[in-house]
Amino acid sequence: MSSKREREYERRRYEKRQVRVAKADMRRHQRQVIATIIVVAIVAVIGVVGVVAATSGDDTAAGDGATSTPVVDATAPVTAEPTPEVTRDPLTPDPSVAEARTWTGDLTLNSGDIGIELDGAAAPQAVANFVTLAQQGFFDGTKCHRLTTDGIYVLQCGDPEGTGGGGPGYSWGPIENAPTDDVYPAGTIAMARVGNDGASMGSQFFLVYEDSTIPSDSAGGYTVFGHITSGLDVVTTIADAGTVDGASDGAPVNDVIIEGVKIQ
Template sequence: MASNDRQAREERARLRTYQARQEVHVRKQRRRTRDNVIAAVALVVVLAIATAAQLLYFNGGPGTPEAEPSAAPTPTPTAPAGENQGDVPPADLAGDRTWTGTLTLNDIPLGIELDGAAAPQAVSSEISLIQSGFYDGTTCHRLTKDAIWVLQCGDPTGDGTGGPGYSYGPVENAPADDLYPAGTIAMARAADQYSHGSQFFIVYEDTTLPGDTGGYSVIGRVTSGLDELRAGITAAGTADGATDGAPAVPVSITGFTIE
């Protein structure tokens, strides 16, 4: 009888020990699940913030990527938005036709086409700037990667704030689906659609850009040399390793012709 009682007590003790271990295991599992959920949420938040920051940068945010604040010779603080400012080249200069030429970056020649029929004002401005030698020796000050893949050029100050002394708009020939295929050449701008100037960007991988503020004026495309551009410039990324910043390989426009 005593033996049976002792055996029962031992079984109850083993059961309590097992139950205690099970409870510890369950708590650990719950804690591990909670930690995994927290880590996943944190990762999503970080990615969302990074993406939002880059998209904001493409809509007149800090540093204004497409931003080219009006650089008119006599800037007027009360100048209204939504109007051309300064001596803008006439829109009929583009001649309703396709222009061909060569944009040379660090001695890498890119064959280009500019569509004067699709974006007459923007292409007219570019023709005027190219033919006047405006771009000679200017730099490509900005490279983006990860979701947005563009190389931005055409600022005479080299920091993203300069322009040709005028600004114009509105947006022309923006893609309806917000997709800018690799090779696209488009004009950079700030939030105001009438803030186009001399800055443009080359899309080196398919990129989707937000169209809620009107998109970006597509003026043409790269017809040759894009692989060389990737290998010689964009593959190196940015100088500080960030997803958006100055190119690791300094880039200058060493030639720009159009006909």
């Protein structure tokens, strides 16, 4: 690539990064406004309850047989299955965007094209999220930052920062369509997340290039929302080159850039 093309590429990446930062700032502001409204509403409800209690005329103390509202222990394990209403950030694309249908498209890397198919019926939240971000050009110019080559065989992408810690400015859950046997066949496309947190998905996803058994954790498995229909050899070629430091888990030795995503 010529120096002029490199400068143009870096300029486009910089402009897109600035747009993502601005959007993230706007989302944070919206969340702060929502949080403020919720706090005000809670304070108002508490005030009403206090007034009712003070004027009810019931001044007897609770005896041994009385029940009280249990105190929530923040350190206690959560055993209930989370629901989308509880774990979905208000900024997360609505699952209805997936239209409960199959989507097809292409993931274009600087090293080749990958054909993909997404299952909007089996994983509506994940597909709605991916389709929306793709249509916004969110993935364009981002780097696939992680490659694993031992035991688990995946290429991880979708982080706008290229560090493993970035995202779209929101997170969502719960986990959808995880395999019950923890087996992810070659060609699987699944959502990455924080360990033991089923509500931490954002924009990062991984491409499985060889059959992998990925153990579930306390949150469950990993959301499978699609599969590769062509171009798996593009990913295996990246994997064959290895990582920067030769380790089995690290950045690919050659930069892997998503140049664009077309989906329909």
